[in-house]
Amino acid sequence: MNIGIVCYPTFGGSGVVATELGISLAARGHKIHFITYNRPIRLGLFSENVFFHEVRTKDYPLFDFIPYESALASMMVDVARYHNLDLFHVHYAVPHASVAYLAKQILKDAGMNVPVITTLHGTDITLVGKNPAYEPVVRFSIQHSDGVTAVSNFLKEATIENFGVGQDSRVIYNFVDTERFKRQDKDHFRKMVTTGGQKILVHASNFRKVKRIKDIILIFAKVREQMPVKLLMVGDGPERTGAEELCRELNLCDDIIFLGSQSAVEEIFSIGDLFLIPSENESFGLSALEAMACGMPVIASNAGGLPELVINGEVGYTSAVGDVADMAKNALSLLQDEEKWQQFSERARALASTFSPELIVDQYEAYYKEIVGAFQPVS
Numbered sequence: 001m002n003i004g005i006v007c008y009p010t011f012g013g014s015g016v017v018a019t020e021l022g023i024s025l026a027a028r029g030h031k032i033h034f035i036t037y038n039r040p041i042r043l044g045l046f047s048e049n050v051f052f053h054e055v056r057t058k059d060y061p062l063f064d065f066i067p068y069e070s071a072l073a074s075m076m077v078d079v080a081r082y083h084n085l086d087l088f089h090v091h092y093a094v095p096h097a098s099v100a101y102l103a104k105q106i107l108k109d110a111g112m113n114v115p116v117i118t119t120l121h122g123t124d125i126t127l128v129g130k131n132p133a134y135e136p137v138v139r140f141s142i143q144h145s146d147g148v149t150a151v152s153n154f155l156k157e158a159t160i161e162n163f164g165v166g167q168d169s170r171v172i173y174n175f176v177d178t179e180r181f182k183r184q185d186k187d188h189f190r191k192m193v194t195t196g197g198q199k200i201l202v203h204a205s206n207f208r209k210v211k212r213i214k215d216i217i218l219i220f221a222k223v224r225e226q227m228p229v230k231l232l233m234v235g236d237g238p239e240r241t242g243a244e245e246l247c248r249e250l251n252l253c254d255d256i257i258f259l260g261s262q263s264a265v266e267e268i269f270s271i272g273d274l275f276l277i278p279s280e281n282e283s284f285g286l287s288a289l290e291a292m293a294c295g296m297p298v299i300a301s302n303a304g305g306l307p308e309l310v311i312n313g314e315v316g317y318t319s320a321v322g323d324v325a326d327m328a329k330n331a332l333s334l335l336q337d338e339e340k341w342q343q344f345s346e347r348a349r350a351l352a353s354t355f356s357p358e359l360i361v362d363q364y365e366a367y368y369k370e371i372v373g374a375f376q377p378v379s
């Protein structure tokens with residue numbers, strides 16, 4: 001198939017899933033056209049069957065806000081026409097689902113029928129999309145997508161509850177390449193971080209409010225009262241400054257390292273002993289899945305879809321949002337018991353392997369065939 005993928009090109013989970021999906025589909029022989037404003041972060045170098053179409057906007061003195069949506073819709077129309085697209089797969093509803101609806105109507109007018117599949121990722125439903133500024137548009141564009149997928153059962157239910165639509169949506173979980181994300185020998189790297197064999201806690205995200213970054217520092221502080229540990233903070237975003245201030249206040253700066261945005265996260269995950277993800281809300285938790293593939297047990301909140309992945313007492317522990325005392329207690333129970341940690345680590349890796357690209361990309365491919373097959377040509 002010729003598939004147009006629309007996504008955010010940034011470090012966010014939706015862009016990562018969209019990019020990895022496109023790369024896997026291209027390896028299966030599909031022609032993949034990424035349509036977005038920058039080359040997606042995980043796209044890497046040139047590869048066969050993968051094309052990138054940069055959406056260029058034009059500024060004008062009249063504009064306070066550059067109309068990106070119009071430029072994106074025009075580019076989608078252009079790519080569909082000249083590359084004979086069979087399907088648009090758009091990731092993150094805001095604004096991609098409504099822009100796809102517009103592109104589809106324009107193409108229909110020109111006698112071309114291109115179905116749209118929208119993948120809901122999380123905050124497009126639980127936070128941003130719910131805002132009255134976007135809600136009617138999000139509801140309409142989900143309702144008028146030809147196919148909808150959600151990355152967890154939780155997210156499917158939240159879509160039905162928040163918008164009254166999405167009853168027929170398909171749940172397709174995130175996936176991880178376990179060949180890339182596996183525990184590698186990075187002992188030299190561990191020695192750079194630790195001075196005397198301390199355990200290493202890791203967090204990775206885009207440091208938004210929903211991630212409860214300060215809870216991570218507070219959990220770490222409690223664990224550190226009991227044993228020598230280090231914390232690696234991977235990523236960047238609006239909450240980083242506040243987190244660094246808290247580190248200084250608590251006098252923890254020597255043991256917490258802010259690494260900023262990183263592309264080879266699997267190398268950092270290879271030296272981690274525990275992954276922390278105490279989010280306020282999390283539709284799935286791709287970073288937790290990647291950490292598990294690297295053999296890290298996970299300390300998580302029980303928010304959103306996290307319990308669908310972090311099986312409590314098996315591959316990590318889940319606690320109520322904000323219960324940093326419980327999270328620290330659970331972290332210590334793993335860090336202070338080598339045998340238990342080993343069991344959790346092995347089970348985390350084994351569970352992550354069940355979210356392989358082979359299995360999950362099969363599900364997307366089957367869904368594409370279903371939607372394209374059911375789609376009526378323009379009469």
Ligand code: GMT
Pocket residue numbers: 012013014015017092121122123124151174205206210281282283284285286287
């Ligand atoms: O929160 C992020 O890390 C980015 C965000 C996005 O939409 O770009 O991620 C969401 O999509 C990921 C991929 O499907 C999920 O694994 C994340 O759980 C989800 N984030 C939230 O729900 C907060």
